[in-house]
Amino acid sequence: MKALPTVESDDALMQRLKGGDGAAFGELLGRHAGAVAGYSYRMLGNAAEADDIAQESFLRLWRGREKWEPRAQVRTWLLRVAHNLCIDRFRRREVVTSEFPEVADRRPSPAGELQRKQVGRIVVEALAALPERQRSAIGLVYYEGLSNIEAAEVLGVSIDALESLLSRGRRSLRQDLSHLHPHLGEE
C-alpha cells in the first residue's frame, strides 16, 4: 500500500530555511502568503498595498532566518510583522477610509435584493470604518482563524483586551450592517 505523503511542519521548514534552503522558503510562502495578504487587504482595503506588505513580511522572514527562535510560530510572526507594517501605512495616510472602494448605492435594502458583490463592498466599508485595533482583532480572529492567544500575541494585548476589541467591533458592525440581514437588528 502506498504511504501517504507526510507534511513537513513549519518548525522543520524553518530549520531548513535557517540553512538558506530556498525550497523551504517556497513552501512557507505557499502556506502563509494567503493569510498575510488577506489580513493586509482587510486592514488596508487595497490589493496592491496588501501585496507589498506580504512581500515585505516574507523578505523579513528570509533576512531574519538565521536568528529564528523555534518558540515562535511562523504564521503568528508573519502576521505580527504584517500588522505592524499596516499600522505604519495607516499613520502615513491622512484619511484612511478614503482609500477603500466606493459603494455605488448605499441605500438600505434587504440582502436578497442586493447583488452579492454589493453586499461584500458594504461589508468592506463597514470594516474600514472601524477603529484600526478593532478591525485588526476581527481580521485575525474571524477572517484568519487565529486562536485568541495567537491574536492577542500579534496585537500585543491581553486576552481580555482582545475580547473587548472583538465585542466592540462586532457590535458596531451589527449596527452598520443591520439592513443586510433580518436577525442583525435584534437585541
Place this chain on the structure above:
Amino acid sequence: MAGTEPHPRGFRLGDATVNVRAQQILAAYGAAPQRWPLEERGTVLDALIQDSTIADAHRREAALDEVLAEAPSHLPSAALIARIRANAVPAMRQGWRATLSLLFSTPSVGFLRPVSALACAIVLGVLVGTLWAPTDDANAMAAEFVNLAFGHDFQAEPAFGSGLE
C-alpha cells in the same frame, strides 16, 4: 437545588456567571464554535442548549458571521509569489528546478499545474518535431522497408488521377 447541578467542568449550568460568560464569548468570537476559546467550548455549547437567551444571542451572531463572510478576500497571485521568491532567495539558489517545483507545489497557484504541464508538453513536442524531423534519407528507408515487406514499390506507383492509370 434544581437546575444548578455541578457541571462536570466545575460550572453550574443555569448559573448567571456561566450565562454571562457564554454571552461574552458569543459577542466576541461569533457563532462558530471553532473560534471560541478551546477550554470553554463545552460550557458555551451546554449553555446554548439550556438557555433560550443564549440561543437568541447565538442566532444574532450567526447572522453577523453570515454577512461578514460576504466580504471579498484577496489571494496572492502566482506573480506575487514568484516576485517574493525572486527577491528573497539569491539567484544562485534558484534555477529551472526551483521554479518548476514552486509552480507544481504551491497550493495557492495550483491552477497553474495543468497550464504548466500543457506548456511543457508543447515545448517538448516542438523540440522533438524540430530535432527529429524526417529527412529524405529517412523517407527512402521507410519506402524500402515497405517494399521489402509487401513486395510492392509504392513510390513508383503514380498518384491517383494523374492520367497514367
